[in-house]
Amino acid sequence: MTASAEVVLSIEHVAVRFGGLVAISDLDFVVRAGEIVGLIGPNGAGKTTAFNVITGFLKPTAGQVRYRSSLLTGLKPHQIAGLGLVRTFQRTSVFQNNTVFQNVLIGLHRRGRSSLWQTLLALPGESRCERELADEAHRVLQLVGLEQRAFQLAGTLPYGEQRLLGIALALAVKPSMLLLDEPVSGMNPAETARCMQLLENIRASGVTILLVEHDMPMVMTVSDRIVVLNYGRIIAEGPPAAIQNNPEVIRAYLGEGKKRA
Amino acid sequence: MDELLQHLVNALILGSTYALLGIGLTLIFGIMRVVNFTHGELYALGAYAVFLLEASLGVNFFLALAIAVIVGCAVGAAIELVLLRPLQGADIDTTMLVMIGAWIVMQNAELLYWGGASKAIMTPFPEQPLQIGPIFVSWLRIFVLVVGLALIGATYLLINRSKLGKAMRATFQDRDTAALMGVNIKGIYTATFAIGSGLAAAAGALLGPVFLVTPTMGDLASLKAFAIVILGGLGNITGATLGGFILAFVEEIGAGYVSSGYRDGMGFLIIIVVLLLRPTGLFARAERIG
C-alpha cells in the first residue's frame, strides 16, 4: 500500500450546485487500490452529496468521476454497482420487511445466473443456482457475524446490527470497492470494534474502502489516509496523524461539539 | 372566425369552472398528497344539492348555490376527519384505497336516492341568449363566468392574504417546520380538504344548470381536475387557473374541429403527454402555492 499503488477511483473537479446553493464547490482527490480512505468534515460539508455523485444517484454540475478506466458520470446506480463499486446507506440501509438471510440473497442478485425461462419452467439448473446462492449468503453472514440472526426480520434487529447487515448486503455483491456511509453510526464501542476488525478483513481480501464517518477515534484508527471536507471543498488531506494536528481542520470543527481527536 | 370566437367564449366560461375544480384539487393534492378520488363526487354533490334545494325544497336558486358550496365544505371536512385523519402517516396506497371506497359509497348513494336518470336544474335567467356581435351567450353562462371568476379571486385572496392561507402555504412548503412554528397541521389538513371540496361543489353547482345532473358526472370531473393539476403543477393556484382555461380551450377546439366524441379524452391525452415530457407539470418552475 505504497504511494505508487494504482489509482482506482478518481474524483476530478466535481462540483454540485442546486440553483443558488453550492453543495460541493470543487472536489478533487483519488483513492488507490487497497487503501482505506476516510472522508470527514462537519455536518453539511458535502460528504453524502459526494457519495451520491460517485454512485450515480446525483448528477454533478461539473467534473467527472472515474473508476479504474470507466467513466462513472452518467451511469445509473445499478451499472456502477456492476462495475464493482458498491455503497451503503446511512438511513434505511437494509430491506426492513425481509429477513437477514433474504437481504443478503437480494444482494447476491448479480451473482445469480438464471434466466426468466429457467425460472418459469423450473428447469433443474434453477434449483442448483438457488442452492449456490443460499450457500454464499450463509458465508457472507458468517463473515460479518450475523449468522445466528439469519431468519430474523431485518427491521427488528438492533440498530447497530442493521448497519452490519447493510455492509453484508454490499459485500454480497462482491465489490472491488466499498463506499460506506457512516458504518458505525449508532454502534456501541463493542460493535464499533467488531466493525473495525471487519473492515480490516475486507481490505485484506483486496477490497478498497472509502468511508464517511463522524466517529473520530474510529476513522483515525482505521484509515490509511484522511480527506477533510468543509463547505464543499477539501481543506486538508493526509495521514491521520497529520490531520489531527492540522490547524485548519481543528478550526473547522471548533464549536461543532464533535472534536474528539 | 366567428366560430372560433364562439369557441373561445365557451372555453372562457367552461374554463372558469374548471379552474375552480383544479384549484380545489391542487390544494388538497398539493398540501396533503392525497390522491383524492372523491373530488369528482363533491362536484356532483354540489349539483345535486342545488337540485334538491331548488326542486324539492323550493329554495331560491342563488341561495341554493351558496348552500351547496357550504354543504361541499362540510362534507369535505367530514371525509377528512373520519377517513383521512385516522390514517395519518399511512402510505399512499392505503389512503388511495380509502378514497376509492368513499367515492364508490358516495356515487352509489346518489344513484340510490335520485336514480340514474339525469335531472335538470331550473334557473331564473331568461332562455333567450344574449348576442354580442357574432357571439351568442346565455345569461346563465355569463352568470357562471362572473361567479367563477369571483370565486377564483376570493380563493387567491384567501391563500395569499389571510392567516389561514399563510399557514396552508407553510404546511405545503415544509410540514415539519410549520408544525414546529405552531401551525396546527391537523386543522390545516381539515381546512384544506374542506376548502378544496367546497370549490369542487361550487364548480358542480355552477355547471349543473348548464349541463344535466347525473350520478356519474363526477368521474370525468375527477380526471379533468387531475389533468389540470398536472398541467399547472402541484399546489400552484395560478397554474391550476391557467390549466383550467387551457383544458377548456383544448376541449372546445378539439370538439369543434377534430371530433366531439373524443372531447372528454382531451384531458387524459394532456395528462399522458405532459407527464411524459415534463413530469413536474407545465408551470412548475417550483411547486409552490400562490
Add this chain to the structure above:
Amino acid sequence: MKRAPALFWLLAIATVPLWLRDQYYLHVLITTAIFIIAAMSLNLLLGYTGQLSLGHVAFFGIGAYASALTTLGFDIELPGGFRVEHAPWPAVAGFGIAVAAAGLSGYAIGKLSFKVRGAYFVIVTISFAEVTRLVALNWVELTQGPLALNNIPPYTLWIPGVGDYEFWDKRAYYYLVAGVGVVTYVVIKRLVGSRIGRAMIALKENEPLAGSVGIDVTRYLVLAAVVSAAMAGAAGSLYAHYVKIIDPDIFLFIYTVTMVIMVITGGKGTLAGPVVGGVIFGFLPVVLRSFAAPAVQWIIYGALMIVIVFVLPEGIVPAVERWSRSWRSPRPAEATILASSKARDE
C-alpha cells in the same frame, strides 16, 4: 410433503363441476375465475412490485378486443387511405394475439412508470385506461363502438380422441379457465420465489438500495408490467370467448376497482390473496342480489373496502396466517418470526 396441499386444491378445483350442476352458479364460477386470473396478474404488479397501476382493466380489455377482432376479422381504412383487411382466424390464435397485444401495452406502461412516479403514475394509468375506452367507443369502424362486437366464436381445440371440440359447454369452459388459472398461479409462484422475484420485491421496498446492489430497476419494473399485462390479456380473451359479446364498457374504471378490491381484501403480495379476495367478491353479488339492489351492493363493497383498510390493512390471508400460527405455537416473538420467514424462504 409439500405436495399434499397443492394436490388437494387441484383435486378440489377439478371436481367442482361434478357436484355443481346449476348453470347460473357455473356461470358465476367461470366469470369469477376469469376475474381471479386478472386479479392475480394485478397482484404481481401492485402487490409484489409495488406499482400503483390503476389502469389494469386496460390490459384486460385490450386482450378481449384483440382476441375478438382476430377471431371475427375486420376491414378498416386508416388515415392516408391504407386499407387493412383481416380475415377471421381461429379463436386460439386470438388468445395468443391477446396475450401479445396486452403484453405490449404492459411494456409501454412499464417504461412509463420509470419516468413518472407515485401519485402521478396512478393518474397516468387511469388516464391510459380511459383513453383506451374512448378509442374503443369512438373508432366505430374497427370496434363497432357502443354497438359491441358480438357473435364472438368460442375456442376450438383439437382434443385427441374427440377431434375438434368447440367450447360452448359451461363445464368444459370452466376446465379451460381453471387450467389457465392454475398455470397463472404457478407462473407467479415460481417468479416471486426466484431471483427475479426477489429483485421485484427489493425494488418495491427500497428502490435506491436495490439499485445500489446492482438491480436494474427499470428492467424489472418493465418485466413485471409485461408479465402482469400479458396475463390480464389472457383473462380478457377468455372473457371475450365466453360471454361472446364485448363493448367499450369493459374498460370502465369500476372493473379495475373490482380487481383492486379483490387483491387488497385477500392480501396483496401473497399468492393466495387474490384468489381469496376473488372468491369473496365474485360470489358476494350472488349472495346479496336477492335483497340488495346493485347500488346498495356497491355501497357495501365501498364500505367494506374502507373497513378492511382500517381493520385488516394487510388483507385476509396474512391475518389468517398470523392467527393460525399464534394459535399453533404460542411461543416468544423471535421463534414466530423464525417460523414465518422460514416458510417464506421455501
